[in-house]
Amino acid sequence: MHTKTAKMQNHFDWNDLKVFIALHRMRRMTDAGKVLGIDQTTISRRVRALEKAIGTSLFLRRADGFELTAAGEKILPFALEIEQASEQLHEAVSGQNKRLSGSVRVGAPDGLGTYFLPSILTQFQKDHPGVDIEVVSSSRAFRVASKEVHLALSLSLPESGRLLARKLGDYHLHFFGSADYVAEHGVPQTLDELKDHRLVGYIADMLFSPEVRYLEELGLRRTVRFASSSMAAQKEAIRAGSGIGILPRFMALNDPSLVPVLTNEYLLKRTVWIVGHQATEDLARVRAVSEFLQKAARARRTELLVPES
Known part of the structure; x- marks a missing residue:
């Protein structure tokens, strides 16, 4: 009897791994439920069933959401491999390699x-109407290794993991101010003159990458007058006349309300990498x-870079 009970406890429902993966990625039961199309009660029940079958706790509840235990971390790679194998099997059986479908x-x-991805990926959907596109737009690092996203655009190369990184392209950044702001305060001609203006930039202790330390790179260590963790918010603040700030060329080039400032003297360049997991890119x-x-990105090079003279 005891042996039979132990065998029953070691058996688990493969579908419970979907719940395990979703809760790991979303961190909250309500969000995981939305992804899977089930309610929070079902999420909780399936997690408990999986934990009972495996014989250990898989999640710790934190203030900011659920976090994997040491046992959960050990199980995660196997769960992701099963998920990947399932998707590849579906492609092979349904012939998706001939007509692409599914979500990316x-x-x-x-x-x-x-400002860059929506128009490009909309064109991709026109060519491949069976593919659903999800863009996660956030100034933070994405967990590509745990397949939170299929692909991530990053300003730096991954340091570890079974990840593939390909160069998407370079882009220029430089200072901009609104037409109204420079009309009232003048256009600075040197970096020293710029120090007398209001600056717009990132919140110093919330930088998501060392590559966005633009002002420090130019020796402007003073606290900015308007700061945001979002570059989109910075652009809107500059447009509204809050001050002068650094923006990528592709964000500001075609906005008539923005005036380029110190473009020739202080032109910054950054590289964008497209990062994916080895298995996911299969x-x-x-x-x-x-x-x-x-x-x-190659076709839109003139939108990204200032032409060479």
């Missing part, structure tokens, strides 16, 4: 996610999106 989630800093639809983004 792309994470990106809010500037790229708001999916035809993910690989197709990655290749499409790389091709689009």
